Amino acid sequence: xxxxxxxxxxxxxxxxxxxxxxxxxxxxxxxxxxxxxxxxxxxxxxxxxxxxxxxxxxxxxxxxxxxxxxxxxxxxxxxxxxxxxxxxxxxxxxxxxxxxxxxxxxxxxxxxxxxxxxxxxxxxxxxxxxxxxxxxxxxxxxxxxxxxxxxxxxxxxxxxxxxxxxxxxxxxxxxxx
Numbered sequence: 001x002x003x004x005x006x007x008x009x010x011x012x013x014x015x016x017x018x019x020x021x022x023x024x025x026x027x028x029x030x031x032x033x034x035x036x037x038x039x040x041x042x043x044x045x046x047x048x049x050x051x052x053x054x055x056x057x058x059x060x061x062x063x064x065x066x067x068x069x070x071x072x073x074x075x076x077x078x079x080x081x082x083x084x085x086x087x088x089x090x091x092x093x094x095x096x097x098x099x100x101x102x103x104x105x106x107x108x109x110x111x112x113x114x115x116x117x118x119x120x121x122x123x124x125x126x127x128x129x130x131x132x133x134x135x136x137x138x139x140x141x142x143x144x145x146x147x148x149x150x151x152x153x154x155x156x157x158x159x160x161x162x163x164x165x166x167x168x169x170x171x172x173x174x175x176x177x
Contacts, residue, residue, distance in 0.1 A: 010087055011035065028103055029171045037177045039058050039059055039075065040056075040057060040058030040059070040075075041058055041059045041060070041061065041069070042054075042058065042059070042060045042063070043061045043063065044060070044062045044063060044064045044065075044066055044083070045062060045064055046063040046064055046082055048063075048064035048065070049064060049065045049067070050065070050066045050067070050068070050153075051066075051067045051068055052066065052067075053068045053069045053070070054066070054068065054071070055070075055071045055074060056071075056072060056073075056075075057072070057074050058074065058075045059072075059075040059076050059077075059078065059157045060077050060078065060129045061078045061080060061083075062077070062080060062083035062084075062085060062098065063082055063083050064082075064083065065083070065084040065085075065086075066083075066084070066085045066086070066087070067086045068086075068087045069088045069089065070085065070087065070088075070089035070091070071089070071090050071091075072089075072090065072091035072092065074092065075091065075092065075093070076091065076092070076093035076095060077089060077091040077093070077106075078095045078097070079094075079095070079096045079099075079115070080097055081114050082098060083097075083098035083099070084098055084099045084100070084101075085098075085100045085101070085102065086100075086101045086102055087103075088104075088105075089102065089103070089104055089105070090105040090106065091105075091106045092106060092107045092108070093106060093107065093108045093109075094106040094108070094109045094110070094123075095110045095112065096109070096110065096111045096112065096115035096116075096132075097112040097113070097114050097115045097116060098114070098116070099116045100116065100117045100118070100119070101118045101119055102117055102120075103119075103122070104117065104120070104121045104123070105122045105123065105141075106123050106124075107123060107124045108123065109121055109123040109126045110126075110127050110128075110129070111127070111128040111132035111134055112122045112129050112131075112138045113129050113130065113132060114131065114132075115128075115129075115132045115133070116132070116133045116135075117133070117134045117136065118130075118134075118136055118137070120137050120139070121134070121136065121137070121138040121139070122136075122138075122139045122140075122141050123138075123139075123140070123141055124140070124141050124142065126138055128172065
């Protein structure tokens, strides 16, 4: 019943359908047995003070203290229970279970049981779990608002419009005198 594996059992395990190959970005075949696709994750450890701006791709887990601006292009910002962030931060997903002070911009923002947020929240979806605390102002963003703010372009005036303005100003000055 609890005997050693036989060679036949070992061959059966190796030939199981779980063992597949996938092409890697370099063009080589790699075995994916027990392998999961992982995303880049940055960790600010407990008892660490980071001062400055962070601009990265992937997830970030903050256990320590960050003073500055954080921008994530793709990923989730996790402020863990002992974590503290002071500044402006932008991320597609934000999960707050620590203390945050500043401006928070994201598609999905969650304040968990031990989370505290003070400041401005701008997001598409915003939720606070029982026990979480939010003091400040919240603004709802839509995809339409985000694209409109990026498309605003200042237009230059034509020379004919400038001459019309000058003649109108000169006429106003002459009428005063």
